[in-house]
Amino acid sequence: MKIIVDFCLIPIDVGLSLSPYIAECEKILTQAGLKIQLHAYGTNIEGEWDQVFSAIKLCHQKVHDMGAQRITTTIKMGSRTDKEQTMEDKVNSVVNKLGS
Numbered sequence: 001m002k003i004i005v006d007f008c009l010i011p012i013d014v015g016l017s018l019s020p021y022i023a024e025c026e027k028i029l030t031q032a033g034l035k036i037q038l039h040a041y042g043t044n045i046e047g048e049w050d051q052v053f054s055a056i057k058l059c060h061q062k063v064h065d066m067g068a069q070r071i072t073t074t075i076k077m078g079s080r081t082d083k084e085q086t087m088e089d090k091v092n093s094v095v096n097k098l099g100s
Contacts (some may be wrong), residue, residue, distance in 0.1 A: 001048065001079055002080075003047070003049050003079045004086075004090070005045040005056075005076070006057055006076040006077075007044075007045055008073065008075075009025055009029070009060070009071060010072050012062050012068065012069075013068060013069050013071060014068050021063050025043070025059040025062065025063065026043065028060070029045060032055040032096045033047075033051070035047060035087070044088065047085060047098070063065070064083055070096060
């Protein structure tokens with residue numbers, strides 16, 4: 001089943017800069033072959049259910065390996081069975097309505 005996920009991982013006890021941890025997660029998501037879109041407060045991920053959640057697990061493992069003892073993650077997820085839809089489709093739908 002294809003899904004689109006909004007994923008935000010936050011290591012708790014690592015200081016002010018989170019970018020090194022997020023960069024490692026982005027590498028994992030890319031290496032997993034997932035379609036991703038980084039944004040200011042997370043990453044949108046598009047892919048098959050098991051592949052997405054396996055990559056999210058690897059992100060947690062990597063960030064723990066980097067020294068974070070605690071991680072909090074928020075996930076918003078959507079799936080559809082009536083048609084295939086991409087992240088771009090969802091954004092373009094709104095953009096097109098703004099133009100009318």
